[in-house]
Amino acid sequence: MSHLLVFLxxxxxxFEFRIIKKDRNCEARVGLIKTPHGEVNTPVFMPVGTQAxxxxxxxxxxxEIGAELILGNTYHLYLRPGHQLIEKxxxxxxxxxxxxxxxxxxxxxxxxSLNSLTKTTxxxxxxxxxxxxxxxxxxxxxxxxxxxxxxxxxxxxxDEPAVYPCSFEQAKRANDLTNLWAERCKTEFEKLVSEKPNxxxxxxxxxxxxxxxxxxxxxxxxYLVNLDFSGYAVGGLSLGEPKVTTNEMVxxxxxxxxxxxxxxxxxxxxxEDIIDSVFRGVDMFDCVLPTRNARNGSLFTxxxxxxxxxxxxxxxxxxxxxxxxxxxxxxxxxxxLRHLFHTGEITALRLATIHSLYFYTDLxxxxxxxxxxxxxxxWRQKFLSEYCTEEKGTxxxxxxxxxxxxxx
Amino acid sequence: MSHLLVFLxxxxxxFEFRIIKKDRNCEARVGLIKTPHGEVNTPVFMPVGTQAxxxxxxxxxxxEIGAELILGNTYHLYLRPGHQLIEKxxxxxxxxxxxxxxxxxxxxxxxxSLNSLTKTTxxxxxxxxxxxxxxxxxxxxxxxxxxxxxxxxxxxxxDEPAVYPCSFEQAKRANDLTNLWAERCKTEFEKLVSEKPNxxxxxxxxxxxxxxxxxxxxxxxxYLVNLDFSGYAVGGLSLGEPKVTTNEMVxxxxxxxxxxxxxxxxxxxxxEDIIDSVFRGVDMFDCVLPTRNARNGSLFTxxxxxxxxxxxxxxxxxxxxxxxxxxxxxxxxxxxLRHLFHTGEITALRLATIHSLYFYTDLxxxxxxxxxxxxxxxWRQKFLSEYCTEEKGTxxxxxxxxxxxxxx
Numbered sequence: 001m002s003h004l005l006v007f008l009x010x011x012x013x014x015f016e017f018r019i020i021k022k023d024r025n026c027e028a029r030v031g032l033i034k035t036p037h038g039e040v041n042t043p044v045f046m047p048v049g050t051q052a053x054x055x056x057x058x059x060x061x062x063x064e065i066g067a068e069l070i071l072g073n074t075y076h077l078y079l080r081p082g083h084q085l086i087e088k089x090x091x092x093x094x095x096x097x098x099x100x101x102x103x104x105x106x107x108x109x110x111x112x113s114l115n116s117l118t119k120t121t122x123x124x125x126x127x128x129x130x131x132x133x134x135x136x137x138x139x140x141x142x143x144x145x146x147x148x149x150x151x152x153x154x155x156x157x158x159d160e161p162a163v164y165p166c167s168f169e170q171a172k173r174a175n176d177l178t179n180l181w182a183e184r185c186k187t188e189f190e191k192l193v194s195e196k197p198n199x200x201x202x203x204x205x206x207x208x209x210x211x212x213x214x215x216x217x218x219x220x221x222x223y224l225v226n227l228d229f230s231g232y233a234v235g236g237l238s239l240g241e242p243k244v245t246t247n248e249m250v251x252x253x254x255x256x257x258x259x260x261x262x263x264x265x266x267x268x269x270x271x272e273d274i275i276d277s278v279f280r281g282v283d284m285f286d287c288v289l290p291t292r293n294a295r296n297g298s299l300f301t302x303x304x305x306x307x308x309x310x311x312x313x314x315x316x317x318x319x320x321x322x323x324x325x326x327x328x329x330x331x332x333x334x335x336x337l338r339h340l341f342h343t344g345e346i347t348a349l350r351l352a353t354i355h356s357l358y359f360y361t362d363l364x365x366x367x368x369x370x371x372x373x374x375x376x377x378x379w380r381q382k383f384l385s386e387y388c389t390e391e392k393g394t395x396x397x398x399x400x401x402x403x404x405x406x407x408x
Numbered sequence: 409m410s411h412l413l414v415f416l417x418x419x420x421x422x423f424e425f426r427i428i429k430k431d432r433n434c435e436a437r438v439g440l441i442k443t444p445h446g447e448v449n450t451p452v453f454m455p456v457g458t459q460a461x462x463x464x465x466x467x468x469x470x471x472e473i474g475a476e477l478i479l480g481n482t483y484h485l486y487l488r489p490g491h492q493l494i495e496k497x498x499x500x501x502x503x504x505x506x507x508x509x510x511x512x513x514x515x516x517x518x519x520x521s522l523n524s525l526t527k528t529t530x531x532x533x534x535x536x537x538x539x540x541x542x543x544x545x546x547x548x549x550x551x552x553x554x555x556x557x558x559x560x561x562x563x564x565x566x567d568e569p570a571v572y573p574c575s576f577e578q579a580k581r582a583n584d585l586t587n588l589w590a591e592r593c594k595t596e597f598e599k600l601v602s603e604k605p606n607x608x609x610x611x612x613x614x615x616x617x618x619x620x621x622x623x624x625x626x627x628x629x630x631y632l633v634n635l636d637f638s639g640y641a642v643g644g645l646s647l648g649e650p651k652v653t654t655n656e657m658v659x660x661x662x663x664x665x666x667x668x669x670x671x672x673x674x675x676x677x678x679x680e681d682i683i684d685s686v687f688r689g690v691d692m693f694d695c696v697l698p699t700r701n702a703r704n705g706s707l708f709t710x711x712x713x714x715x716x717x718x719x720x721x722x723x724x725x726x727x728x729x730x731x732x733x734x735x736x737x738x739x740x741x742x743x744x745l746r747h748l749f750h751t752g753e754i755t756a757l758r759l760a761t762i763h764s765l766y767f768y769t770d771l772x773x774x775x776x777x778x779x780x781x782x783x784x785x786x787w788r789q790k791f792l793s794e795y796c797t798e799e800k801g802t803x804x805x806x807x808x809x810x811x812x813x814x815x816x
Contacts, residue, residue, distance in 0.1 A: 051751045052744070058755060059739065081722070081747045089725050089743060097739040314489070317497050331467065331505040335497060336460070339489045343459045346754050347466060 015203030027281030035153035036200035075107035091151030103154035140184035171211035203230035221256035294352035304388030326358035423611035435689030443561035444608035483515035499559030511562035548592035579619035611638035629664035702760035712796030734766035
């Protein structure tokens with residue numbers, strides 16, 4: 001009997017977010033998100049699970065790495081295997097055998113980035129599938145319905161990202177449409193919630209756009225906050241703009257968002273970018289960098305990137321990082337990993353992915369610990385002094401987005 | 409102190425084999441091999457780990473599947489990463505982080521099957537690397553030295569397999585050379601053992617050849633038994649000969665091998681072939697079928713092959729086999745696996761491989777249980793009545809050999 005009560009309690013738990021600690025010296029904060037599928041400690045990095053799998057990994061692998069929240073891509077899952085099929089399977093969690101929390105994007109970014117011919121009207125965006133050329137229409141209502149069928153814990157509004165660089169007028173038009181769509185998404189979301197009171201509660205996040213224009217960022221943020229979402233994402237960044245612009249836009253966007261709501265910087269990024277953004281008060285991140293780079297043999301370590309295929313590792317029988325606790329570092333050497341890459345063994349891709357995702361997960365944990373001890377700034381300085389980066393302060397940054405669209 | 413003693417005891421344990429139970433109604437037997445790296449229950453199936461990895465799997469995966477003995481390919485490891493490098497790493501076990509037992513083949517089969525231009529003399533076989541065309545010479549002494557450096561628990565003599573079909577004269581010449589080489593392998597093996605008394609003890613197996621000629625099989629077996637090896641392999645079968653011939657050659661070969669030595673049928677095969685050979689008293693098997701087929705989406709189940717990409721599984725939310733205990737069946741559905749194959753996700757290859765290797769491992773366990781209960785024949789009948797096979801009794805069988813040479 002008590003088991004049943006606990007179960008019901010978990011299933012029906014609403015989305016919650018609370019700040020546990022704000023760093024005394026900057027905007028960085030440690031928080032806790034509660035979803036129907038568990039707790040998520042923030043700042044959090046979400047591994048990208050585009051097609052109902054984080055490439056090369058099983059759900060057991062993700063659990064062992066310590067992932068608490070992963071991302072699924074609505075556009076890809078809508079096309080294959082289809083949201084109705086996933087709903088029939090009992091939702092995305094059950095389909096991919098993942099017990100912890102999931103966030104799905106709205107698919108907007110993929111519609112615009114994977115399709116050269118899209119037709120955007122007030123109604124929505126018409127596009128051709130990148131797989132078979134078939135025609136589809138995403139309306140704000142439709143993407144909420146799809147995400148409702150997928151059953152993620154956190155779902156996103158449909159937005160029209162303004163491509164960088166773009167004129168003020170273009171960015172303004174995209175903003176107006178994004179605002180209108182956000183409102184319609186919210187209406188549809190609430191309608192679905194009221195229709196199915198027994199389904200586990202999802203949370204809806206709005207997406208702040210505005211390209212590199214401070215006034216538009218402000219307008220977008222204020223408009224969305226007025227609609228009252230469970231969380232706020234900052235979109236349309238890391239698309240080639242200078243890093244100072246990214247940081248400025250993050251700061252402006254977040255300055256209009258209530259402190260007690262989680263903030264999600266979409267598609268970012270490198271360890272340095274994530275640290276910079278945690279410093280500015282961002283709570284959630286996603287990016288394909290650790291996973292995609294790992295499949296190319298470029299591993300993240302506390303000293304920077306390690307190109308494991310390099311001949312210098314041919315007879316190096318130490319782990320990738322002697323201080324790393326991941327299963328790859330506990331069991332295998334650099335020489336072995338290099339051999340696997342060198343001989344084209346796909347085990348290489350999984351072992352490398354495990355390491356780099358663990359690195360990101362552990363990086364977030366270390367930041368949380370530093371914030372809890374009020375020494376985030378010192379921690380950051382120490383980390384960056386050891387970390388060898390190829391990117392300088394004013395260089396352009398393209399993080400790689402939030403979709404795994406290659407098959408390597 | 410006691411720990412150290414135990415450790416030394418394990419490290420220096422000699423190779424041992426004992427028969428635990430022989431079935432009352434046929435030649436099938438349950439045995440136990442002891443190696444410096446643990447116990448191996450026979451009949452045993454050895455997953456093929458060509459390039460120091462069983463394709464798509466980590467050593468942890470193999471452990472969970474229950475593998476007790478795996479195969480490494482001398483030819484491939486000699487070329488990449490090189491046996492000296494693996495010796496420097498502390499041996500193949502340490503290089504690939506595998507604690508249980510390993511058998512390495514002699515490389516002869518790959519030299520002949522991967523190279524169209526080989527030059528065989530009494531000295532050895534000269535060949536060009538299939539990777540870069542460089543010239544190499546494998547002598548009996550050399551392959552023992554390589555396998556000594558790799559440090560497998562069981563190593564094989566260099567043989568010249570007679571390609572099927574071939575004339576009696578060709579087969580006779582190959583036999584004579586194989587006999588000569590076996591003797592030289594044994595001499596080199598004993599020399600290396602006496603030079604390094606503190607290294608863990610390896611066991612050397614001889615390989616019976618003779619193509620499809622009963623007299624040559626007999627001659628080969630008697631010659632090798634006279635040299636006294638730790639175990640005997642039957643080679644040169646499953647190369648396209650009729651199944652009745654395979655079985656006949658296995659029977660003849662084994663009839664000259666002492667009961668108290670382990671018998672290994674190389675490169676075999678399908679579940680039916682393995683069952684047929686256990687019936688005839690074979691203890692050890694290896695084959696790429698379960699792993700290679702899995703990567704092509706063809707899974708082994710107790711009802712036969714399952715082509716998981718088929719559309720009939722698109723919304724089938726049951727596991728591959730509801731009675732299977734593998735981690736794939738415990739966690740994932742047919743629909744999910746099909747989706748992963750359909751979208752080209754490489755996680756598919758690993759999950760499928762885990763299932764099919766578990767199926768093979770479990771098949772061997774079930775046979776051992778049946779033999780221990782003296783009802784192997786009934787068990788076999790029941791298994792084959794449920795198992796749907798495409799191969800009929802007199803068809804030709806090519807099992808796929810014992811090397812994973814594709815990169816899929």
